[in-house]
Amino acid sequence: GGKSESQSQPKAPSELIPFRLGHLNSTAHLLAFVAQEEGYFKEEGLAAELTQFSSAAELAAGLESNKLDVAFIGSVPAITFQATGHDLTIFGGAMTNGHGYVIKSELVPAGFKEGDVSVFKGRNIASVKNSVQDYELLVLLKNNNFTIGKDVNVVYFNNQTEAYNALQSKEIDAVSVYSPYASRAKSEGYTVVYYCNEKTEFHDQPCCRQVASTAALKANPALFQAAERAFLKAYKFSQENHSKTVDDVNKYIPLARDLVEYEVYGGHSISKPDPDKHATVALKEGVVNFGYTNDYDIDLLYNTAIYKAALDELVKANPNDRIYSELVTHFNQYQ
Amino acid sequence: MMNKIEVDNLSVSYNEGNKRFTALTGISFTVQAGEFISIIGSSGCGKSTLLNVLGGLIAPSSGRVAIDGIPVAGPGKNRSMVFQHYSLFPWMTARNNVVFGIKHAATKLSGKEIVSRANSFLEKVGLENFKDKFPAQLSGGMKQRVAIARALAMDTEILLMDEPFGAVDAKNRTLLQELLLKLWEGNSDDTIFPIGENVSQPPRERKTVVFITHDIDEAILLSDRIIMFANSPGRIFKELEVHFPRPRSRSSLVQTEEYTKLRNELLTLFYKDFGSNI
Amino acid sequence: MMNKIEVDNLSVSYNEGNKRFTALTGISFTVQAGEFISIIGSSGCGKSTLLNVLGGLIAPSSGRVAIDGIPVAGPGKNRSMVFQHYSLFPWMTARNNVVFGIKHAATKLSGKEIVSRANSFLEKVGLENFKDKFPAQLSGGMKQRVAIARALAMDTEILLMDEPFGAVDAKNRTLLQELLLKLWEGNSDDTIFPIGENVSQPPRERKTVVFITHDIDEAILLSDRIIMFANSPGRIFKELEVHFPRPRSRSSLVQTEEYTKLRNELLTLFYKDFGSNI
């Protein structure tokens, strides 16, 4: 019950415990930005330091050398890193869904309905290797009985920017995007084939996960619980204060404000701290099936207890909060 | 005879950081077509500088330098040079150095003719066995001889030579002097065919030669006129005509009284300049 | 007297790609401590090669070369060299070139003493106004004089000189010859203080000099002994003692009968070798 007190009496800076978080330059990492900007880390007794990196490999190296406490890592890299023997544990979520696919409008037959993957037939599709959107694409193509290389070609690029630009070329017909690019693509006259949150296959599809070193999680669960509470508060804040949330995110992600807003509240993604173990395990199975990596026992590297404990404390302190109770429901349904 | 080379009130100075160093000042002289002049003067008096100006490699700071009445604006096809530093191209063999020179002097010859001309000149300077060596594989005197062969093989109207025989031993020096005189006089034997002309044509005009040397005997033996330079700053000190009839024989010349007189005059002049400057 | 330098059945050959070129073969001679020997021979006969072997820059292909009885394995503090190519360091001024040489020969002198020694030697070779110039700003003869000043200022037991006066005019040549002889004889005037010793001490031992030249008169004037080389492959052709008393006066020496005899003998020998090879 002491936690509700810490909420009302922020600690003096000297008593704060250092907490180092690594992120990428993506709106997907909104929870960290809001928790920092709204002072939730401080409320939980943490002196958080947010550090931006450019790849999962760097984030993982930071965790394993104990230079970071938590990193937000894309769910596919998080899984492949676990599979290759990196002792990293997933203990929470960061974002769910958020991707879509667009195609050149002249290639769409009359009467096309959003969600109809069959327009990919015979097309060259740009994608980004080792990303969730790539995985999703492969799943959909497989589910629609496409053989890659025969019915469809997938062409890979370094990153989203390059993949999107490939649409300028004659060689590429369609491309994966994340949400601000989807609206941009629409405004530039492309057609959206699907958003992943509209596909049943990708319900709760994890996009980024909260990851920490297994040893650190075991050694100091209280620290991570405190951080998780801050993320949960940030989630609540983001659900209730759209405008301020966009401001907070915009401080870290210097995109045009309307794009940030679309990205965060466009309805195609949600930044939720829930570990979503079901969906993540399903993702792992898929990733292994597609030959990204070897199989491994993900249970050993999955911790839902911290999230549960943090959520429980918050619910105890705010028993009537609608958002927290919804999270409890979701958690109970999907773990 | 016409003035082949005209130098009028020439001064040359070098930039040295922010200062300027005057190497030559108030130089005026002319050289007739077909004339052989020697320049002597103590070390550092600007002889090489003058030759570089005539060759078009250094622009005069003031004054006028003209060849065939046309001001010198750069190197020209009518001139060839032998540098004091031998300046061969180190990546070309001895033969290719000579071939390269001939090629750029006379594009009329076929490739084969150029090579055989190069071979013949290398033989004339005593390098028949060293044609395929790179400069780094040659001795000092050999390098100098390749440079001489190159300049001579180019068969230009004007020859500018800076101490060409300085690194060569006495014997080779005699040979080279004779070779130079023969070519200067336009005497071609069967192997030295003139560029772009038939061997059957009448003997050609004499070349004009500007020859720098430290050897007074060499200067007397070879030249029609000797120009003496003085030092600090470089300037003309004296001009002397050499009137001995040609062809000159070294051994008989040395025994004449006039020779001794001229030689002594030169030596005296030389040491006078000397005294005034050291 | 002891053998300062011993050369015994020396051969040197150079790699040329896959072939080998024999530059020297079967060379044997000794040089006494304090002796001044000259080497003459036609261009390309291996004189510079021999000097490089004595200097420790080229290893013999076979045979033995020893200095003070110890086989030569590399350059040594007891030797200094003047190269045929002048080989100054282009990034050092004339003075610094000399200073650098002295510094590495004699670490006992203070920095100030080294500089004043360098200045004094540059003055002796007539370059008092050119001490601060870089080699690229000097004339050919001036560069050579800096190299001579450097070698002489180093005051080593052995001097190895390859045509040191080749690029210098007659006057400067005379001056330099005299300077060389004075230093060789250990006569020090007030400005040339010997390294590491007091000026008040008795005159020191003579240096040992190996001197390459193309000038027969110079060889006779300077040396105790003249070694003549022959060509293809380089080998010793003749050794001649020069017995004129020292100090020798150029002008009086030239008038003696023995001088003319020796000179003619040398010339004849020279041209004989010549005839056999060209």
Place this chain on the structure above:
Amino acid sequence: MTEKTISIKKRFLRICHGLFIVFLLIQLFPDKISKESFAYYSIIFASLLEILILAVSLFTKKEKSLNLIIDIVSFVYVFLILWTLGTAKFNILKASFFPPPGAVFEQALRDRGAIFVNIRTSLGIVIQGYFLALVIAIPLGLFMGWSIRTGNAATYISKFLGSIPPVVYIPYGIALLPTFRSVSVMVIFLASFWPALAGTMSGVLNVERQIIDSAKSLNVHKASMLFQIILPASLPQIFIGCNQGLSVSFILLTSAEMIGARSGLGYYVKNFSDLGDYTRIIVGVLVIGIVVTVIVFFFNKLQSFLLRWKN
């Protein structure tokens, strides 16, 4: 070769002023793009440049420097003219990729605070990594090039190591080095170390034999040989290596500064490139280019001072 005072004609009658006028005339065409073209800003920029160059023309003493500046500015004008025509005026180039020059200058002006901070951060990292690299690579290169045996094997080993892409060693750097900043410095260090080492070694191997013989005959000790003979003799090649290292440093700044940094020119460029903000990408590239040009300018000054003996 003679240095005369520069004639009025040579001072002011230059093609670059014509280009400036062409640039101004171009602005009279109507804009063809939908977005604001901020032509105003690009006119101000060009005018400032023109004033600058007129001032330089008036006061400079050396014709060579004047030529250099005029050449560079002419290049800039040509570039500006083509850029303006291609974007704002004829809209040949896709607007989202190719913002008009005015928009870039406007953005640069708006971000100027951040840009100055970025320059400072980047210079801090580059100077540290770069000079550390030079201080180690040059003596090591001299030493290795001189001990020819190691030198020869070292060529291969250094090429091997010098071809490893930073994506590989950055994670190791993060794991092993104490701070994230030190990883950035390490990337710059490695970027400049191998070129500097290779240039130095190659310089040493190409020193003329006559120079080395001359030094050997003076019986110089090893340190003297390396630093007083080999170093100056191979300076031109060392400079090539160092210059090359500088370029690679700035190329890898985008990798170096994405490690735990929130500022720096590389961060600016990479970050906005990930976000697809092409106006700012171009701002970043221009700033990097200007910084590099300024550094190269001082480098060239240093080089011509150190090589003044070359004529």
Place this chain on the structure above:
Amino acid sequence: MTEKTISIKKRFLRICHGLFIVFLLIQLFPDKISKESFAYYSIIFASLLEILILAVSLFTKKEKSLNLIIDIVSFVYVFLILWTLGTAKFNILKASFFPPPGAVFEQALRDRGAIFVNIRTSLGIVIQGYFLALVIAIPLGLFMGWSIRTGNAATYISKFLGSIPPVVYIPYGIALLPTFRSVSVMVIFLASFWPALAGTMSGVLNVERQIIDSAKSLNVHKASMLFQIILPASLPQIFIGCNQGLSVSFILLTSAEMIGARSGLGYYVKNFSDLGDYTRIIVGVLVIGIVVTVIVFFFNKLQSFLLRWKN
């Protein structure tokens, strides 16, 4: 300096064989890591190397080549020893980042098919981009360096352009070039173009005046001056630039080959780096290193042939 036949002692009594034995002895220590160390594979690798070097020792004629190979192999052994000790034997280094050598060899053997395809793909791209760069950069550098005026401004402009990171121009390349492969080639082209250009220009500016004067006095026309005089005289510097370009090419291969490609060494490394598979990252780095070493070997051969006149 004389070439004698190599003595038996010099042929076979070498420190590198001692290192090989040390390496074998080390294998006797028990493994300290939990995962399979595949020591077997690293013993096989080292033994093959040892057999190779014994064969070379037996048959080689030139002492210099023998020394070179022995030096390199010694370096490899030392590296293998330290690596084995640090990983399998003492487990000082984090296992997920530092796989034991055996695991790497085992992985390399398993991926050998893919690796050969990768080498072929990469070489295709590199050769195309690299040679295109050299063919343009060297003549252009000769020309610009020689026309000193442009040369001087060009130094700055080329440094400016040469410091632009590939993240910036790749998107433009993708948008503007016809095929994705051509974008990869463009990256390699740009990676090698600027170093080669800078090396060439610097070489030209440093050609000795005596050589140029000598050529001028022969009245050579421009083409002859550039290609028969300036080119050979500045070859050492051109080689530095080309070598440097080669390194940068391989560094940027990880960016170049992520453009629409499915194979290539850069793709292999970047892909497995994204997946955190350090064993394969190291395999990739070793393969890249070996490819670079082989190329550099032929480069050196070419260089010493072209510079044979230098003694």
